[in-house]
Amino acid sequence: MKKKYNRQPIINERIKYPKVRLIDVLGKQLGIYSSEEALKIALEKGLDLVVISNKSEPPVCKIINYGKYKFEQEKKAKEAKKKQHNTSVKEVKMRYKIEEHDYKVRLNQALRFLQSGDKVKATVIFRGREIQHLHLALELLNKMSTDLQNISEVQQIPSKDGKNVTMILVPQKKS
Template structure:
């Protein structure tokens, strides 16, 4: 079946004076004035739909436009269901994080990556900690090393205001 754009012109909306007509069985009829083509379509109980507006002369097809739009919306919904959305989860860490807390957060990140999500890791700085971004980078490196078999770094750690942000993506994506 011919793919028709969302803004297809139908019946009286077609602007050309003459059109090449394809009937509802897919057979080419002829080049004819637009009035005659619309009349043939109506006699058969269908609509005249412009399928190739840039051709010389434009190509129109005789079809049930309402049924076509309905089928097209069903296909669009089906395609949307199959489409997988990737969410970005966020995990916040502090510079003075204890080893056990680090492992718990790393395991949560591992779970998110296993589900196919990207993870935004935010290292938060307070007060004098702002003078030591190398500690934040070391924490990011430790996290990447801990999760090396599950993740790849999509965005390297970057200092933004009072935070250092790194984005991790699942390895299989």
């Protein structure tokens, strides 16, 4: 059975180490104390004793306002999450005998997806015996890759996939 990783820091009475290295609110080292003495000092100041690092010997504890500390940690995590962008694959579908205006609409869709950092899967769909016009689909996808070459790179060249022909474009790397 996998051990669940607990992200909650060890605070106050839950600290079971015999000795701890104590740091005050301002970040100044106070020295090595027993856990009980360190907790007493923290409680006298109306604050909490929190284990910052249990990797060292003795573990490092800091006297802080735990509520404020927890709030700051959550705020940092939220900011980091905002800055993350998960790329997804967006699909643009069309037929091999697409009109010029419709092609431009699909091109603009693909352009918008690429600018927002997503991959684009361009698909040309065939019905019935239309598959015999495979060369027209390949020409269409090559035209699209040429039209978008200044902001994208071809990750997967046009290839037949059942009754469809697909190509995958990715945003260009910023240098």
